[in-house]
Amino acid sequence: MLIGEVARRSGVSPRMLRHYDALGLVRPTGRTVGGYREYTAEDVRRVFHVESLRSLGLSLKQVGHALADPDFTPSALVGDLIRWTEDRLERERELLDRLRAIDASAPTGWQDVLRIVELMQGLGSTSAARRQQAVLTRPEDAPVPVELLAEAVLAESDPSVAGALCWALARSGPDAVTALTAGLDARDVDVRRRAVRAIAEMDESPRATEALTKALDDPDTTVRGHAALVLGRSGVTAAVPALVGMVVEGFNDVDAAEILGTLSRRPGCADRILTLLVDQLAAPSADFATRARLIQALVELPGSAVREVLRRLTHDGDRAVALIASAFVTLLDERSLADRGEGDL
Structure with missing residues (x-):
């Protein structure tokens, strides 16, 4: 042949x-x-x-x-080939992401392309100072894809650089929150924490509220707690269970208790918060420290029902709990007298 x-x-x-x-x-x-x-x-x-x-x-x-x-024997060589191929695919994925970022910026000329490439190189630097500079020195009229900034925010561990990125992202338009929301589904808890902090810094909007409400179900205390604090301060009552959980866990419990006190003044919310706190006080797993935090949170609530709960706790089997409850009953009674102008009698 x-x-x-x-x-x-x-x-x-x-x-x-x-x-x-x-x-x-x-x-x-x-x-x-x-x-x-x-x-x-x-x-x-x-x-x-x-x-x-x-x-x-x-x-x-x-x-x-x-x-x-x-x-x-092919095993060792095949193993090397797998690693080489994975490295090559990673490089090609990075190239594809770079090309998509450039395409999303809708460049009108090669100067726009070069600006995006320069920004990507700056954001990819190992130097935090250079990453921050890449964001802050960007020309005002230079288009930057929202997805590129969001990806950088979710990957950034330096607080100063993260702040600069969030500032730039907030100015990039209404799609900023949508671009960050993907980070709430990440397996890496650090990415989810960065996502919820960045969303919290965006202007209040239905999209931000929806994203933060979703974060209330996160298994991580930090993610869940940060979302609850932001939503609670905005008057979103969906944050109430998470805020009560923060008191139980001792995570930003003082802030959570103050926000619960504010939310309790909203129509129909006081009884709900009181019930949740009382249920946690009676939980078999609640130790002294937890019950003490819950009592302090109770004091933030208005109404006579709180005094009744505290009076019952003055007879609690845990003497330390009973003493704390007695002290707060006295404090609330004194406040009530002062409010009626009878404090000098």
């Missing part, structure tokens, strides 16, 4: 077949009278073997070594 026919059957060009011959990978068994290469069926099978190994990413040198050594 001459080289032209081998090329047609194998799909390998005559030029490459000659190259294989020169390297010793596939040498034709014979020659015609005229000196042309003549391949046997076994030679053709070897051509297919070479092409199969090349399709896995092996170099021609590696292919030759694999075919020449009968004791060759």
